[in-house]
Amino acid sequence: MLDLHSTEEVLTIEHLAISFTHPRPAVEDVSVSLRRGEILALVGESGSGKSMTARAVLGLLPPGARATGSIRYDGEEILGLPEADLNRIRGARIAMVFQEPQTALNPVRTIGWQLREALRAHGTTSRKAATERAVELLRAVEIPEPERRLASYPHQLSGGQKQRVVLALALANQPDVLLADEPTTALDVTVQAEILRLLDRIRERTGTAIVLITHNMGVVAEIADRVVVLQAGNVVEEGETRALFAQPREPYTRTLLASVLRLPELDSVVEPTAAPAAAPAAQELPAVEFRGVHVRYGSSRRGRAFPAITDVSLAVASCEVVGLVGESGSGKTTLGRLAAGLVPLAEGQVLLRGEDVLAAPRAERRHLRRGLAFVHQDPEASLDPRYAVGASIREPLDIHRVGTPAERDARVAELLEAVQLPASYAERRPRELSGGQRQRIALARALALEPALLVADEPTSALDVSVQARVLELFRDLQERLGFACLFISHDLAVVHQVADRVAVLRAGQLVESGPVGRVFAQPEADYTRRLLDAVPVPDPARRGGRRVRELAS
Amino acid sequence: MIRYLLSRLGSALLVMVLASIGIFALIRLVPGDPVSVLAGPDATPESRAAIRAELGLDRPFWSQYLHWLGDLARLDLGPSYKLGGDVGDLIADGALNTVVLTLFALVLASAGAVLTSTVAVVWDKRWLNSLLSALNTAAVAVPTFATALVLVLVFAVRFPVLPAGGTPPGGFFSHPDIAFQYLLLPGLALALPAWAALTRFLTEALRTQLQQPYVTTARALGIPRRRIVLTQALRNALPSSVTVLGIQFGTLLGGAILVEAVFAWPGLGRLIEQGISARDYPVVQVLLLLSVVVFVLTQLASDLVHAWLDPRVRLNGVS
Numbered sequence A: 001m002l003d004l005h006s007t008e009e010v011l012t013i014e015h016l017a018i019s020f021t022h023p024r025p026a027v028e029d030v031s032v033s034l035r036r037g038e039i040l041a042l043v044g045e046s047g048s049g050k051s052m053t054a055r056a057v058l059g060l061l062p063p064g065a066r067a068t069g070s071i072r073y074d075g076e077e078i079l080g081l082p083e084a085d086l087n088r089i090r091g092a093r094i095a096m097v098f099q100e101p102q103t104a105l106n107p108v109r110t111i112g113w114q115l116r117e118a119l120r121a122h123g124t125t126s127r128k129a130a131t132e133r134a135v136e137l138l139r140a141v142e143i144p145e146p147e148r149r150l151a152s153y154p155h156q157l158s159g160g161q162k163q164r165v166v167l168a169l170a171l172a173n174q175p176d177v178l179l180a181d182e183p184t185t186a187l188d189v190t191v192q193a194e195i196l197r198l199l200d201r202i203r204e205r206t207g208t209a210i211v212l213i214t215h216n217m218g219v220v221a222e223i224a225d226r227v228v229v230l231q232a233g234n235v236v237e238e239g240e241t242r243a244l245f246a247q248p249r250e251p252y253t254r255t256l257l258a259s260v261l262r263l264p265e266l267d268s269v270v271e272p273t274a275a276p277a278a279a280p281a282a283q284e285l286p287a288v289e290f291r292g293v294h295v296r297y298g299s300s301r302r303g304r305a306f307p308a309i310t311d312v313s314l315a316v317a318s319c320e321v322v323g324l325v326g327e328s329g330s331g332k333t334t335l336g337r338l339a340a341g342l343v344p345l346a347e348g349q350v351l352l353r354g355e356d357v358l359a360a361p362r363a364e365r366r367h368l369r370r371g372l373a374f375v376h377q378d379p380e381a382s383l384d385p386r387y388a389v390g391a392s393i394r395e396p397l398d399i400h401r402v403g404t405p406a407e408r409d410a411r412v413a414e415l416l417e418a419v420q421l422p423a424s425y426a427e428r429r430p431r432e433l434s435g436g437q438r439q440r441i442a443l444a445r446a447l448a449l450e451p452a453l454l455v456a457d458e459p460t461s462a463l464d465v466s467v468q469a470r471v472l473e474l475f476r477d478l479q480e481r482l483g484f485a486c487l488f489i490s491h492d493l494a495v496v497h498q499v500a501d502r503v504a505v506l507r508a509g510q511l512v513e514s515g516p517v518g519r520v521f522a523q524p525e526a527d528y529t530r531r532l533l534d535a536v537p538v539p540d541p542a543r544r545g546g547r548r549v550r551e552l553a554s
Numbered sequence B: 001m002i003r004y005l006l007s008r009l010g011s012a013l014l015v016m017v018l019a020s021i022g023i024f025a026l027i028r029l030v031p032g033d034p035v036s037v038l039a040g041p042d043a044t045p046e047s048r049a050a051i052r053a054e055l056g057l058d059r060p061f062w063s064q065y066l067h068w069l070g071d072l073a074r075l076d077l078g079p080s081y082k083l084g085g086d087v088g089d090l091i092a093d094g095a096l097n098t099v100v101l102t103l104f105a106l107v108l109a110s111a112g113a114v115l116t117s118t119v120a121v122v123w124d125k126r127w128l129n130s131l132l133s134a135l136n137t138a139a140v141a142v143p144t145f146a147t148a149l150v151l152v153l154v155f156a157v158r159f160p161v162l163p164a165g166g167t168p169p170g171g172f173f174s175h176p177d178i179a180f181q182y183l184l185l186p187g188l189a190l191a192l193p194a195w196a197a198l199t200r201f202l203t204e205a206l207r208t209q210l211q212q213p214y215v216t217t218a219r220a221l222g223i224p225r226r227r228i229v230l231t232q233a234l235r236n237a238l239p240s241s242v243t244v245l246g247i248q249f250g251t252l253l254g255g256a257i258l259v260e261a262v263f264a265w266p267g268l269g270r271l272i273e274q275g276i277s278a279r280d281y282p283v284v285q286v287l288l289l290l291s292v293v294v295f296v297l298t299q300l301a302s303d304l305v306h307a308w309l310d311p312r313v314r315l316n317g318v319s
Helices: A050-057 A083-089 A111-120 A127-140 A159-171 A189-206 A217-223 A241-246 A251-258 A332-339 A362-370 A389-399 A405-418 A423-427 A435-447 A465-482 A493-499 A517-522 A527-535 A541-553 B002-029 B034-039 B045-055 B061-073 B087-122 B126-141 B144-158 B176-210 B213-220 B225-262 B268-277 B281-309
Strands: A009-019 A027-035 A039-043 A066-073 A094-097 A177-181 A209-214 A226-231 A234-240 A288-297 A306-316 A321-325 A347-352 A372-375 A453-457 A485-489 A502-507 A510-516
Touching (some): A009 A050, A027 A039, A027 A050, A039 A189, A039 A217, A050 A066, A050 A094, A094 A159, A111 A127, A159 A189, A159 B213, A189 A209, A209 A217, A217 A241, A217 A541, A234 A241, A251 A465, A306 A332, A306 A347, A306 A485, A306 A510, A321 A332, A332 A347, A362 A372, A372 A435, A389 A405, A389 A423, A389 A435, A405 A423, A405 A435, A435 A453, A465 A493, A493 A517, A502 A517, A502 A527, A510 A517, B002 B281, B061 B281, B087 B126, B087 B225, B087 B281, B144 B176, B144 B225, B225 B281
Parallel strands (some): A027 A234, A039 A209, A094 A177, A177 A209, A372 A453, A453 A485
Antiparallel strands (some): A009 A027, A009 A066, A226 A234, A288 A306, A502 A510
């Protein structure tokens, strides 16, 4: 049958360079070869040129980009082919899957229509044949009831199912090469694990070679045969996955691997936690306390209310960081917004430093909320693009009329220093800063009024691993120095493990379990927590086999 | 969908009531007086007062207004002051002509806009875009009566190929080919601004759609760009354009007054124009209110079409 370890090269990229009109080249010199039936991981941080390289293969570079060098498919040069010739290769020989399944599908066409359209582009003209093949494809990507799903629109599917449909589209015309650009980044860990297994099975069944573009070393360790590491448009290192993880040669690869956060082994012995640096004094009131809270979305009058939070009780002591984890739709963001009074409470009580926010008079409420700040996931969207960042940091001081204008300016400089940015950055616009710098600004703004409680909603999810590591370090440092309490929301268990004292696991709006982070992650009580932890890809290729065995046994 | 419709009906009703008050007040603020028009320059104060009393114009504003509403509710539009005959009969005579003309212009504008914008996007050539953009600006900038006069001069006077005005002698339905010739010039004059505005909007919407990730997905599957524009981008760009089309309908209603005057088209637009000149309050009031009603109903219809075109709205947004 298929020889999975064929050495025949199906796709060869040589000295690829991609430049735009003004800034530095996106890709400087990239050479990569892909063998038939292998899974090759292209890893690197944002701006490393990994996505651009993949797009160049299919001639899908943004307008104004110029690519030079050579890209050969099956020995034939395809770089710079005219559109009509490229269209014969796209989808039929080389297909591509993109990161965001939410937007990768046409919202106003049915799944069946889109699959038929993909087939039609490469010769399947009869509607009946196309429909049959579409059902077959949906079955191949393991979508239940494929016949019924043909009539569904994308918005009727879950994120994981959408990504399966995107995969089905890519596989429709049996390509030899599949370019997968961060195919699981937008998905929950359990769904990510399923999609990765599916990719592996597809490779085994059809012999399709897969280029997996990712920034997640865990994902690489999980399924890649070989790894190519990119940095700033150049290949830094390449090698077999095991060898590269065991003995990275280049310092950059070592940094990349070192910044990967690791979870403790499941069922490992819990180290007795050293007494927390700032043990919350027992008599001090918790920064926030939820008492049996319920949140419902939609109108309850018509009986169609959707319970977003059901009977959750949780307290965050002052100076304590509590991680909120759970998959999308688990209600973790809703709970964070509830603390800030941004969603209506259906039942229960929210106490800020012992005071019931909703029961308090209006003027008092404003005062209570002043002790609370928010950091959002996407600093690009949460900072006003037309404000200099100094003005953004100053805004809360202005609103609450803190000190004189001169004092406010001094405070802005102080805050910038606290987040390790030079004071001169106050004059810059958000777009002049990198993602990590922007998130530091958002943090500085949140801390401007010295809040007692900080709600951080996925504050590092949009950042590269090495940047994330630095921001988390800064966060922990500030938290210890300033002593604010924090509700830290994240889908990334390793991040929570890194920063939180305690963790609360949510599922479908209910609290599954909570406890000290070390204990919950090493010896989870709830079955769901265990499954969640188990789905996190381990950044260690040597442990891949063990995991599979465990799966088969279960 | 039914609930959506009901919620929209309430606000539509409110708009109509407010508009009726506005119209009723505005027409009375227009300088000039129906009494002077009817009584002539040499009338004695006594005869003027008699006419005023007969028309009910001596009563307070709100009493007149409520009286009018009562008549409207009974569908009794009353006699006109000056134009002669019953207001209802006058409207019935003109309605068909105007409806046919506006619908023709509407179809011309929307079909034309879909055509020009897809052509502009599919053949993405610089010179073509510059040309279309220049034509577009001209079509919006030049007033309707000017384009109407130019069209008459060129196609009816200089090269007499089309009729210069009037309605087809045998009606619209006995000889559709002749009716088409009569409709072409006024229809074009009326449609041009809406055509241009819609083209601009739809071209922009199509270009925005082409930046969407699903288009990249489709391109990566080897589907030709032209086909993506026609079967995918257009389908996504249409819902929002329907809303714009609904708003453009207001432009068409306003334009109809001018176009009908130029082409001697015996429709409601011309009736409004004559009514205003004669200060014929009952005629003008009803016609203006009618155009508000038509406009509001069009908005409602365009929202419903929008909802129907977008499965996310149609299927209530829940999976």
